[in-house]
Amino acid sequence: MAANPWLVPITSLRRGAPGARREEHRVGRLGALAVGASVVPADSDVAVDAVLEWVGEGVEVAAEVRAPWRGECRRCLTPLEGELRCRVRELYRRPTGREVDEETYPLGDDHLDLGPLVRDALLLELPIAPLCREDCAGLCPTCGVDLNSGPCGCPPPAGDPRWAALDVLHGGGEEEGGGAGGGAGEGAGRGGSA
Numbered sequence: 001m002a003a004n005p006w007l008v009p010i011t012s013l014r015r016g017a018p019g020a021r022r023e024e025h026r027v028g029r030l031g032a033l034a035v036g037a038s039v040v041p042a043d044s045d046v047a048v049d050a051v052l053e054w055v056g057e058g059v060e061v062a063a064e065v066r067a068p069w070r071g072e073c074r075r076c077l078t079p080l081e082g083e084l085r086c087r088v089r090e091l092y093r094r095p096t097g098r099e100v101d102e103e104t105y106p107l108g109d110d111h112l113d114l115g116p117l118v119r120d121a122l123l124l125e126l127p128i129a130p131l132c133r134e135d136c137a138g139l140c141p142t143c144g145v146d147l148n149s150g151p152c153g154c155p156p157p158a159g160d161p162r163w164a165a166l167d168v169l170h171g172g173g174e175e176e177g178g179g180a181g182g183g184a185g186e187g188a189g190r191g192g193s194a
Contacts, residue, residue, distance in 0.1 A: 059091070
């Protein structure tokens with residue numbers, strides 16, 4: 001079994017005075033990470049450039065994390081891919097007593113594990129609902145044609161009759177309502193005097 005690329009020895013760093021630093025470059029795999037339909041594939045290499053600093057109470061890690069991701073546009077389902085890049089700064093320290101410290105990462109006697117930090121950073125950075133572009137028109141709800149490539153032959157969807165009264169106020173209703181401005185003003189006046 002291959003060595004864990006995320007385990008970093010810290011014995012020499014801990015022997016130094018507070019403020020002692022060391023740079024680390026690590027590349028490895030974390031397994032598949034997913035948020036919605038966006039994933040960092042299991043077979044993808046994740047790269048980390050980190051600076052470890054002994055701060056007396058533990059080790060502060062400042063790192064840049066990079067990984068490829070794949071997903072699909074939330075509107076038109078076009079496959080998407082890109083590279084995630086994120087910066088993190090977190091503290092590793094020894095667990096004290098029985099309390100679970102959710103604000104820091106656990107520090108071992110002679111190593112720290114970058115794996116959980118890298119995993120958390122990537123999961124927070126993965127787009128939940130990515131778009132291929134901001135003005136993506138999506139798919140036709142009737143025939144499924146990608147509207148980014150042009151209109152389809154379907155008739156426009158009929159309005160929901162439950163919203164007809166609001167459509168008239170908005171100006172999207174039928175002409176016989178007297179216009180959005182007149183109807184709204186008259187109704188508001190009568191309601192105020194009653």
